[in-house]
Structures are given as C-alpha cells and as structure tokens.
Amino acid sequence: MSKTTLEMTKELVIAQIEAKALSPDEVQTILRQTHAVLMSLQDQEARHEAVPESGTWKKSVTRHTITCLECGVPFKQLSGRHLKRHGLNARSYRAKYDIPWTQPLAAKDTTTRRKRLVQRIRPWEKAPQFVKAQQRKNPKATEAPKRARTKRAERAYA
Ligand SMILES: [Zn+2]
Numbered sequence: 001m002s003k004t005t006l007e008m009t010k011e012l013v014i015a016q017i018e019a020k021a022l023s024p025d026e027v028q029t030i031l032r033q034t035h036a037v038l039m040s041l042q043d044q045e046a047r048h049e050a051v052p053e054s055g056t057w058k059k060s061v062t063r064h065t066i067t068c069l070e071c072g073v074p075f076k077q078l079s080g081r082h083l084k085r086h087g088l089n090a091r092s093y094r095a096k097y098d099i100p101w102t103q104p105l106a107a108k109d110t111t112t113r114r115k116r117l118v119q120r121i122r123p124w125e126k127a128p129q130f131v132k133a134q135q136r137k138n139p140k141a142t143e144a145p146k147r148a149r150t151k152r153a154e155r156a157y158a
Contacts, residue, residue, distance in 0.1 A: 077106035
C-alpha cells in the first residue's frame with residue numbers, strides 16, 4: 001500500500017521541523033504548501049496513467065489473443081458484454097485507445113478465420129437486396145426453393 005498524500009505531507013513537515021526550528025505559523029504554511037504540491041503531483045501521475053500512449057493498442061492484438069486494455073485480461077475477441085463491464089462499448093473503447101474503426105477487436109487468427117469463413121459462405125448473398133437483384137436478373141433461380149417449401153407443406157398435411 002502506498003502512503004496517502006496526507007501521511008507524506010506530515011512526514012515531510014516533521015522532517016523540516018526537526019531540521020530547523022519553525023514557528024507554529026510557519027508550520028501551518030509549510031503544511032499547506034507541501035500538501036498542495038503533493039496533491040498536484042498525484043494529479044499529474046493519475047492523468048499520465050489515464051492517457052494511453054498512442055499505438056499501445058497494437059501490442060494488445062497478437063496472433064492468438066487480444067488483451068483488454070482496461071483490465072489486462074487476454075481474450076480471443078473482446079465482446080461487447082465484457083467492454084460493458086468497464087462502462088465501454090466497441091466504439092468508445094476504440095476511441096479511448098485510439099484504435100482505428102477498421103481494426104477488429106479480436107485475435108489475429110480469429111480475424112483471419114472469420115474472413116475465410118465469410119468468403120466461403122458469402123453472407124451478403126443472403127441479404128434481401130442481393131437476392132432481389134438476383135431474382136430480377138434470373139427469375140428461374142428462385143423457383144427451386146419454392147417447390148421445396150410446397151413439398152414440405154404437403155407432407156405436413158398428409
Ligand atoms: Zn477488461
């Protein structure tokens with residue numbers, strides 16, 4: 001445990017009183033001054049800790065983990081649920097640590113795997129706008145699933 005500012009002030013002033021004879025008025029003044037200086041030093045220290053160096057986030061994303069810069073716990077990916085514990089979300093977390101919005105909050109291999117998966121299943125082709133565009137281009141392409149649905153429905157009533 002670190003000493004409180006007040007304790008440090010007291011010790012410093014006692015040291016000064018012991019070194020030279022001080023009048024009660026002088027003791028008061030020195031107490032206040034010393035305390036004020038220590039408080040401002042402590043403030044500076046706190047601010048310095050709060051402001052992360054730019055680019056430090058890069059070290060938090062490695063091949064197998066992403067380390068939460070709030071609590072230092074490594075994850076495969078930083079979930080919104082976890083960030084919420086720190087009163088943050090993906091957007092405010094990125095803003096706080098100067099992380100580009102294009103940077104996924106996940107370990108590098110998790111990101112790579114996801115990209116490959118996305119390329120394979122092409123989820124945008126399931127998006128309604130894409131399907132509609134395909135229907136306009138080639139109306140016959142959508143007949144098959146309709147037949148399948150009908151058959152299922154017939155079986156259900158049989
Ligand atoms: Zn955390």
